[in-house]
Structure formats: structure tokens, C-alpha cells
Amino acid sequence: MSKISGWWHKRRDDAADAARRAPTIPLGFRTDPLQETIPEAAQETLEIEEAFPAHIRTLSVQIQPSAPIFPFNDDQRRASEQYRMLRTKISQHFKQPRLIVISSSESGDGKSVTAINTAGALALKSGERVLLLDGDLRKSAIHSRLGLPEFSGLADVLAGVATLQMALVKTLELPNLYVLSAGSPAENPAELLDNPRWTALCARLRGLFRYVIIDSPPVGAVADYELIQSVCDGVILVARPDFTNRHLFQSALDFVPKAKFLGVVLNCVPEWAPGSRKVPNYYYYSGAKVYAGNRTAKPPEPEV
Numbered sequence: 001m002s003k004i005s006g007w008w009h010k011r012r013d014d015a016a017d018a019a020r021r022a023p024t025i026p027l028g029f030r031t032d033p034l035q036e037t038i039p040e041a042a043q044e045t046l047e048i049e050e051a052f053p054a055h056i057r058t059l060s061v062q063i064q065p066s067a068p069i070f071p072f073n074d075d076q077r078r079a080s081e082q083y084r085m086l087r088t089k090i091s092q093h094f095k096q097p098r099l100i101v102i103s104s105s106e107s108g109d110g111k112s113v114t115a116i117n118t119a120g121a122l123a124l125k126s127g128e129r130v131l132l133l134d135g136d137l138r139k140s141a142i143h144s145r146l147g148l149p150e151f152s153g154l155a156d157v158l159a160g161v162a163t164l165q166m167a168l169v170k171t172l173e174l175p176n177l178y179v180l181s182a183g184s185p186a187e188n189p190a191e192l193l194d195n196p197r198w199t200a201l202c203a204r205l206r207g208l209f210r211y212v213i214i215d216s217p218p219v220g221a222v223a224d225y226e227l228i229q230s231v232c233d234g235v236i237l238v239a240r241p242d243f244t245n246r247h248l249f250q251s252a253l254d255f256v257p258k259a260k261f262l263g264v265v266l267n268c269v270p271e272w273a274p275g276s277r278k279v280p281n282y283y284y285y286s287g288a289k290v291y292a293g294n295r296t297a298k299p300p301e302p303e304v
Contacts, residue, residue: 052208053165060172062147068113069145070120070174083121086265090122090211097234097262098206101135103216103225104238105252106245110267111238112141115215118236122211123177131168131209133180135216135228137189140182142215146171153183157201158192164204178209193227202231219252234262241269 063069071079090097102115119132134142137155142148148169152162162183169179186192205212216228219237229235235256239249253261 053163053168056165056168056170056178057151058170058172059148063145064147067145069116071117072120072124083117084124086118087121087125089263090118091125093234093262095234095262097232098210099202099212099214099232099234100262101214101216101228101232101235102238102265103219103235103252104244105248106218106221107139109238109240109244111218112136112145112215114236114238114265114267115213116142116145119177119211119213120174122213123174126176128210129176129178129208131178131180131205131212133205133212133214134182135193135214135224137182137186137192137224138217138222142179143181146179148179148181151181151183153181155183155186155189155192157183158195158197159184159186160197164201190223190227193224198227199231220255229256229260232260235260236262236265238265238267240267243268 061070068079071083073080090100100118102111102118104111116132119130122128123130132142134140134154140153143150143153151169152167154167156162157164157167157180164180167180167183169181171177171179192198202212214228214232217225219225237249237252237256
């Protein structure tokens with residue numbers, strides 16, 4: 001992403017300006033001294049704000065120029081629009097899912113990249129506080145892809161050696177986006193997730209964030225996935241043309257409960273793919289050969 005640095009600088013400036021202009025009262029409340037009651041929705045917002053952990057560290061993400069992460073600048077209009085379409089489908093879904101698992105049938109399909117960009121697209125909406133949670137305790141990827149240092153994370157919170165406040169990170173460029181990394185390497189990830197603390201943590205996160213996007217291990221690969229799926233509202237599967245094993249993907253589809261299945265995201269799809277529609281004169285068309293969620297002119301190397 002050749003222009004990603006300029007986009008980050010703009011986001012930093014916007015964030016700084018917003019902080020200087022921040023009101024001293026919760027957004028949506030009147031300063032009228034005669035107002036004696038608080039609307040129910042506003043009261044709920046106030047309760048959530050009061051419960052939200054204070055003094056969360058804010059860090060700038062460090063993304064490699066060639067990485068297919070946060071394609072929301074002008075030279076990535078097609079990929080950007082695709083993720084905004086995904087955001088719209090999620091926000092308008094009749095089930096109104098809050099905790100969403102993004103997984104795949106095997107490594108290399110691009111589930112981590114999809115989880116990051118989906119959370120980023122959701123966080124672009126004002127007032128939509130979003131958490132990106134790395135639930136893959138065996139092969140964590142979120143913090144390294146975002147260029148964040150290794151801090152305490154999910155494993156440490158579940159083990160009781162760190163608080164949620166200690167583990168959360170707020171991104172400078174996207175003020176509505178928070179990150180909870182996998183944390184310290186865990187020898188017993190299934191036991192950590194098969195614990196009342198995991199259920200209690202998800203219940204708390206549901207009250208603090210509008211959306212929680214969870215990057216999980218591949219479906220059916222380890223016991224961890226089913227423990228994560230059990231507390232979520234919906235599951236999105238990621239597939240990659242000419243890479244994903246069809247039999248494994250069919251098994252993953254059969255494994256996900258129909259009541260929680262939200263849909264499939266095709267990653268690294270060339271515009272000439274069978275069944276794709278070409279729109280050369282439409283708003284976001286860049287005129288270059290791109291892949292859904294990717295800016296490179298050729299399919300990237302498989303994700304590890």
C-alpha cells in the first residue's frame with residue numbers, strides 16, 4: 001500500500017483534533033439544567049462508559065507497505081468497498097450478531113487478514129466501538145500483523161495473571177478499534193477456554209463493545225474452535241480460490257451450526273474470476289487487477 005503512510009498521518013491528525021475537541025459531557029446529553037431525566041438509551045450508554053476500563057494504552061499500528069491490511073485509502077477503493085459491503089451485511093443482519101468468529105477450514109486461507117480488515121471497517125463508523133480479539137492461542141497473528149509489541153493478552157486474562165485493562169490496546173489511527181492479542185504462549189489453550197472465565201469475559205466484552213471480531217483457529221482443527229464458537233453469535237468462514245481444499249471446506253461448513261452461520265468471504269479473488277461482475281465505470285473501480293481484500297497483482301504467499 002504505497003499511500004498507507006499518508007493515510008495513517010491523516011488518521012493521527014484527525015484523532016488529535018478529536019481529542020482536543022472532545023466534550024466534557026457524554027455525547028448525546030443535553031446541558032439544559034432543567035432536564036431531570038436521562039433517556040433510556042442514553043442511560044445505557046452512560047452505564048457502559050462508566051464500566052469501560054480506564055487508562056487503556058493507545059498505540060500506533062506499524063503495517064508493512066505491502067501488507068493487505070486496512071485497505072481504506074484511495075488507491076484501494078475496490079477492496080475498501082468490499083469490506084464496507086461486508087460491514088453492511090453484518091450491521092443489517094436480522095440476527096444482529098455482536099460476537100463474530102472469523103475462521104477457515106485450514107491455515108493460509110486468510111482468516112486473520114479478513115478478521116483485521118472486517119474489524120477495521122466496522123470501526124470506521126463513528127460511535128461503533130469494536131474489539132479485534134485474537135482467539136488463536138496456538139498460532140497467534142494479530143499483534144504481529146499490526147506491528148504491535150507483545151503485551152499481556154487473552155491467555156493472560158484467562159489465566160488470571162492480567163486484567164482486561166492491562167491487556168487491551170486502543171489503536172491511534174482508528175480510535176474506535178481496540179485489540180486484545182493472544183498474549184503469552186499457552187501450553188493449555190483448550191483448558192483456558194474451557195473455563196468459566198472465558199464465558200464471563202465474553203459476557204463482559206458484549207457489554208463494552210458493539211462488535212467483537214474473533215480470529216479463531218481453523219474449524220475442527222483443535223478443541224479451541226468449538227469452545228470459541230459456543231459463546232459467539234455468528235460464524236464467518238473464509239475460503240481462497242485455487243487454494244482451499246474443497247473437502248475440508250465442506251466439512252467446516254457442516255461443522256458450523258446453521259443457526260450461527262453468517263456466510264462466506266472469498267479471499268484473493270481476481271476480478272476475472274468465474275461469476276464475478278466487472279464494473280469498469282463504477283465509483284470504486286481502480287482500473288487495476290486486484291483481489292478482494294488484497295492489493296497485489298498476484299495471489300500472496302499462503303498465510304501461516
